[in-house]
Amino acid sequence: MNIVEILKIKGREIDLWLDKLMPTPDQPPQKLHEAMRYSVFAGGKRLRPILAVLAYEWTGGIKEIIYPPACAIELIHAYSLIHDDLPGMDNDDLRRGKPTCHKVFGEAIALLAGDALHDLAFELLAMAGKTDIVVEVAKGIGTSGLVGGQVDDMLSENIKPTAELVDNIHIKKTAALIVTSVKIGAMMGEATIEEITSISEYALKMGLAFQIIDDILDITADEQHLGKPIGSDIEKGKATYPAIFGLNESKKKAGELIKEAKLALPDNRDNEIFYEIADFILKRAY
Ligand code: GRG
Numbered sequence: 001m002n003i004v005e006i007l008k009i010k011g012r013e014i015d016l017w018l019d020k021l022m023p024t025p026d027q028p029p030q031k032l033h034e035a036m037r038y039s040v041f042a043g044g045k046r047l048r049p050i051l052a053v054l055a056y057e058w059t060g061g062i063k064e065i066i067y068p069p070a071c072a073i074e075l076i077h078a079y080s081l082i083h084d085d086l087p088g089m090d091n092d093d094l095r096r097g098k099p100t101c102h103k104v105f106g107e108a109i110a111l112l113a114g115d116a117l118h119d120l121a122f123e124l125l126a127m128a129g130k131t132d133i134v135v136e137v138a139k140g141i142g143t144s145g146l147v148g149g150q151v152d153d154m155l156s157e158n159i160k161p162t163a164e165l166v167d168n169i170h171i172k173k174t175a176a177l178i179v180t181s182v183k184i185g186a187m188m189g190e191a192t193i194e195e196i197t198s199i200s201e202y203a204l205k206m207g208l209a210f211q212i213i214d215d216i217l218d219i220t221a222d223e224q225h226l227g228k229p230i231g232s233d234i235e236k237g238k239a240t241y242p243a244i245f246g247l248n249e250s251k252k253k254a255g256e257l258i259k260e261a262k263l264a265l266p267d268n269r270d271n272e273i274f275y276e277i278a279d280f281i282l283k284r285a286y
Contacts (some may be wrong), residue, residue: 003273003276003279004280006276007046007277007280011047013053014049014053014070014074017067017068017070018041018074018075019041021110022040023036023120025037028188029090029281031105032109032113032116032153035101035104035105035112036090036113036116036117036120038080038101038104038105040075040078041095042095042096042119043098044074046074047210048070050072050180051178051182051277052070052179052181052188053066053067054182054274055181055185055186056071056188056189057185057189057191058185058269058270059195065128066127068128068190070184070211071124072120072122072124072137073121073177074145075117075120076117076177077177078117079113079114080141080150080177080185082100082101082102082110082111082114082117084150085101085236086107086110087239090175090232092228092232094229095227097224098227123237132187133188140176140177140180144172145176145177145180145244146172146173148172149171149174151238152169153173161240162244165209165239166241167274168222169239170211171208174208175207175210178206178210179204182196182199183196183200183203195269198264199264199265199267200266203261205258208217208257209253209282209283210254213254213282215233215240215250216242216250216251216285218230219233219234219247229230239251251286254282255283258278261278262274264283265284
């Protein structure tokens with residue numbers, strides 16, 4: 001089976017769990033539940049929860065207990081996208097080729113759907129019974145992670161970006177949640193400190209490459225593929241890798257990071273699936 005097929009199967013498994021763990025649209029408040037489900041089931045790749053499950057399995061874990069915390073990460077990802085698309089932030093009309101949550105449900109419901117996804121995520125994390133993973137996620141998405149990166153990103157619009165600034169934004173806004181995903185998977189599997197350190201290093205490098213490739217695709221992809229208008233980063237004056245280094249150099253840097261990511265994993269483990277995911281992410285740029 002190739003990596004695309006493996007990711008599809010793993011993604012479907014995540015979808016089944018998400019469906020089971022989320023409130024149904026017939027439960028009140030229906031509008032809120034509809035909006036939450038609309039965004040969660042809009043066709044994401046499920047990369048982050050898949051990484052959490054794989055990191056757990058990498059440590060030898062075989063139980064289903066990993067799925068609720070892994071799904072919690074996807075709910076957080078969905079919340080961040082809903083809020084990111086709001087008029088007060090990026091003001092986007094399309095996401096994954098579909099109208100954004102606020103375009104369908106209105107701003108207030110979209111805002112609250114994001115909040116409720118965040119809340120449900122922490123309920124699922126807490127129910128896993130390990131305080132350390134709750135703390136880990138809170139840190140990964142707080143002021144020194146996702147939210148902090150989003151603020152830095154907004155404040156850097158239309159100023160001349162430096163490599164240091166872009167790295168800082170990309171690491172916090174994108175890589176931090178990817179690191180958090182593998183970290184909680186490994187922690188759920190009772191990994192050693194050394195294992196957690198090396199898989200986190202893998203995810204950091206791969207997560208940075210992932211965002212660089214996202215920057216590249218904003219220029220090179222076609223609209224149908226990207227699911228939103230191309231060139232929106234340039235239009236918004238965003239701090240991106242291509243804005244500093246140009247397309248070719250950005251692709252080269254992504255390639256170097258993917259190599260470094262793979263090297264971060266220990267020799268005495270079966271890392272094949274993580275190598276394949278890293279290569280798959282790089283291939284999206286070409
Ligand atoms: C509002 C707190 C808050 C944070 C927003 C997620 C985000 C931060 C901004 C969205 C824009 C952006 C470029 C985010 C970087 C992360 C990223 C590349 C998201 C898209 O992730 P994929 O490709 O999406 O995994 P799918 O659609 O597959 O789920």
